[in-house]
Amino acid sequence: MLRVLRNVAIIAVLALAITVVPGGGDVADALLTTVTMAFLAAIAFAVYRVYRDNQFAFMSLSDRWRAAVIVAVGAIVLMIAGTDELLGGGVGFVLWIGVIGGAIFTLVRAWGEARSY
Numbered sequence: 001m002l003r004v005l006r007n008v009a010i011i012a013v014l015a016l017a018i019t020v021v022p023g024g025g026d027v028a029d030a031l032l033t034t035v036t037m038a039f040l041a042a043i044a045f046a047v048y049r050v051y052r053d054n055q056f057a058f059m060s061l062s063d064r065w066r067a068a069v070i071v072a073v074g075a076i077v078l079m080i081a082g083t084d085e086l087l088g089g090g091v092g093f094v095l096w097i098g099v100i101g102g103a104i105f106t107l108v109r110a111w112g113e114a115r116s117y
Contacts (some may be wrong), residue, residue: 040080047073057114069110072103078105 018028051058060068079086081101086092 043080054114061110061114065110065113068106072106072110075099075103 018025021027058069061069079096083096086096
């Protein structure tokens with residue numbers, strides 16, 4: 001219980017420092033950017049590990065399905081990069097959901113194709 005209170009107090013002091021200190025908003029932006037970059041690096045590492053663990057299955061796919069997987073992963077990367085711009089409006093949101101959904105559908109179909117042999 002004391003550990004939880006200590007952690008909450010640390011977060012509250014950091015939030016107060018960001019709010020009160022001049023230039024604290026810039027520090028918050030820098031921290032958010034750092035956390036976002038670490039998150040994206042973790043996603044990239046996870047994709048790398050999945051590829052390495054399933055390299056044989058990937059290579060057993062036909063050229064068409066391999067190209068579909070590469071295009072789907074590229075589409076997801078582009079949607080992550082354009083999230084701020086696309087999620088700002090109604091049409092962009094629909095486009096973002098459509099591309100992500102299509103890419104995930106393609107990846108699931110390719111996974112099923114790889115496991116069918």
